[in-house]
Amino acid sequence: MYHFLWALQxxxxxxxxxxxxxxxxxxxxxxxxGHLHDLATRRHKHDANDLQSYEVLGIPRRRKALCSxxxxxxxxxANPKxxxxxxxxxxxxxxAEECVRRAWDRQGAMGSKARERFKVAVQVGDSAFVHAGLLxxxxxxxxxxKDKGDAVAWLNAHFASLVSxxxxxxxxxxxxxxxxxKDAHSPVWTRVGRGLDEQAPTVFSGGKDQCELVKEGLGFLFGKAEGKRMVIGHNTILSGRPVAACQGHLIMTDTIMSRGFYEADITPGSEHQDPIEKMFDPRLSALETFDNVGAEVWSVQPVGGRQMQGGRCKHLGPGSSA
Structure with missing residues (x-):
């Protein structure tokens, strides 16, 4: 997957x-x-040391991932240990675990490229894109x-200096x-968007609720929050379609597209194939906007059907709310 994305670049x-x-x-x-405890393991585990994973045609997903x-x-x-x-x-x-770590270390085939090619955030028009949040x-x-100039450029340069x-x-x-x-303000780890696809905002940090923090972050980036939005992933959306929350200031896009989220063993035979395709293919999603001020935002789900979302395109802003 990463080689494909780098080729697209x-x-x-x-x-x-x-x-x-x-x-x-x-x-x-x-x-x-080098933290591999979550690599292809079961999502809802109570013990961090539990490395079990679901099987695909008799082979544990974790074993297949490591052995790749x-x-x-x-x-x-055949001999995973x-x-x-x-x-x-x-x-x-x-x-096998050490093969993964070597590949992702600073001189490894994956790690050397990842350090050069990844950013933390991108600002496009009225939108700031980041994995988890910019608080x-x-x-x-x-x-x-603010007197140091472009905040997003500074953040990306800071990340590059950390990992290079x-x-x-x-x-x-x-x-x-x-x-x-463990840092609640990490742009890659914060859970400021958790649950906002289904419930009202709750107090998150410093006595402020989730949406107040999102607007405060946008205010720092753009000078004002009005008409601006933060686009994040990181928090799974059970409905399978992007959601605009916080009066349209937060767009949540983790629609659970990966079939790796199928939480059951896939046994030999074809009876699992159709349910998996019907479950995950409609969740494939793209966000469309322009780089000009005031641009609208739409989510597009090319495989989506009316049963899931009432159409393949959904307007998310300006003026959208959860």
Missing amino acids: DDAHRRTNGTVDLLVGNHELELLQ YAKFPERCM GKHNCADSAGGQQK FKLWEKIEHT GTPMQELADSKDVILNA
Whole structure:
């Protein structure tokens, strides 16, 4: 998947001098930090050390994911606890987990490119795109003030300086707001949008509710929150379609598109294929807008049907609310 996305970046630049901006999420950070406890494991687990995963045709998803970094994945899947040659063919035989870590370290085939190609946020017209959220306290923590210019550019430069050439263990030990999973103001980890697709905002931090914090963050970025919006993922939306919350200031886009969210074993035979396609394909979603002030925003779900959302296009702003 990442190779495909990087190829899209190169193709856009080569053909039209355009850009494809890739935003880092918490799962990419976990790979860069060598934290593999969530890699293809069951989502709703009570023990962080529980590494069980659902099976696809008799093979655990986690085993398949880890072994994809071995030179001979089939051999690895047949002997997942053994040592294998990694895909990069260097450094002798390793456990599958170490093959993943080597690939995502600073000189690895994946990690070296990821450090160069990912951003934390992108600002387009009236919209700020980020994985989890851009809260006001974030800027204080990375020592950015308005007199220092473009806040998003500063944030992306700060992230680049953090990860460029930095060994995996240093990233894992860092307490920087971007990298710290326990920091409620991390643009990659904050849960400021949690539940807003189904319920009213609740107090989140500093006595302020979720929507107050979203508007405060937009006010810092744009000078005012009116007519501006933050576009995030990170918080799954059970309805399967993007939602505008906080009077249209927050657009939530994690529509659970990945079939990896299918929480059951897929056994040999075809009886599971149709239900999976019907469950996840309609959730494929894109957001369309323009880079001018006052531009409208639409969500487009090309495989969507009337049973799910009443049409394939949904207007999300300006003027939308949850």
